[in-house]
Amino acid sequence: MRSLHFVLGGARSGKSRHAERLIEAAPAPWHYIATAQAFDDEMRERIAMHRARREGAGAGAWQTRDAPLDLPGVLEKLPARETVLVDCLTLWLSNLMLNDHDPKPAAEGLLSALAAREGTTVLVSNEVGFGIVPENALARRFRDEAGFLNQKIAAVADSVTLVVAGLPMKVK
Numbered sequence: 597m598r599s600l601h602f603v604l605g606g607a608r609s610g611k612s613r614h615a616e617r618l619i620e621a622a623p624a625p626w627h628y629i630a631t632a633q634a635f636d637d638e639m640r641e642r643i644a645m646h647r648a649r650r651e652g653a654g655a656g657a658w659q660t661r662d663a664p665l666d667l668p669g670v671l672e673k674l675p676a677r678e679t680v681l682v683d684c685l686t687l688w689l690s691n692l693m694l695n696d697h698d699p700k701p702a703a704e705g706l707l708s709a710l711a712a713r714e715g716t717t718v719l720v721s722n723e724v725g726f727g728i729v730p731e732n733a734l735a736r737r738f739r740d741e742a743g744f745l746n747q748k749i750a751a752v753a754d755s756v757t758l759v760v761a762g763l764p765m766k767v768k
């Protein structure tokens with residue numbers, strides 16, 4: 597059955613873990629779409645922690661694909677009825693902006709790829725707007741685009757959860 601869940605939170609809020617729990621309650625196979633790129637040792641270490649956790653679910657339980665830029669294209673290529681976790685929209689947006697892609701049409705492409713899904717899809721994103729106004733223009737634009745993107749996804753999601761200090765709070 598088609599269902600779309602949107603999980604938001606700050607850095608290290610436990611949002612990925614919560615999203616994985618939602619997925620593991622849905623039928624296997626579980627597809628993991630990673631938008632992060634390992635440019636340095638710190639990111640490699642973070643990614644390794646995520647991979648180790650997924651491996652804890654059993655060898656081959658998760659199938660991982662990278663989608664730093666063409667997230668809609670990667671989603672569309674997966675079987676529509678299978679279970680998918682996208683982690684995370686914030687890094688996808690950041691990759692788009694750093695590569696001079698317009699986030700608005702990219703968001704529309706994501707919405708149409710989501711509309712074609714027939715199974716369970718969980719999307720993870722950061723809620724980045726709680727802090728002070730960033731000093732540089734790119735960071736302000738990023739914060740605003742992240743807010744717009746999150747609103748668009750939340751509007752079409754069946755459920756929205758904000759994870760705070762590891763605790764899920766139901767928003768929708």
Ligand SMILES: Nc1nc2c(ncn2[C@@H]2O[C@H](COP(=O)(O)OP(=O)(O)OP(=O)(O)O)[C@@H](O)[C@H]2O)c(=O)[nH]1
Nearest residue numbers: 607608609610611612630631632642643646683684
């Ligand atoms: N390329 C790649 N990235 C991955 C993989 N597994 C996880 N990631 C990325 O790891 C990123 C999340 O890393 P963290 O920095 O630990 O997340 P966080 O936001 O601080 O923490 P939580 O709120 O606890 O999830 C996501 O954007 C994923 O795309 C993988 O196998 N390959």
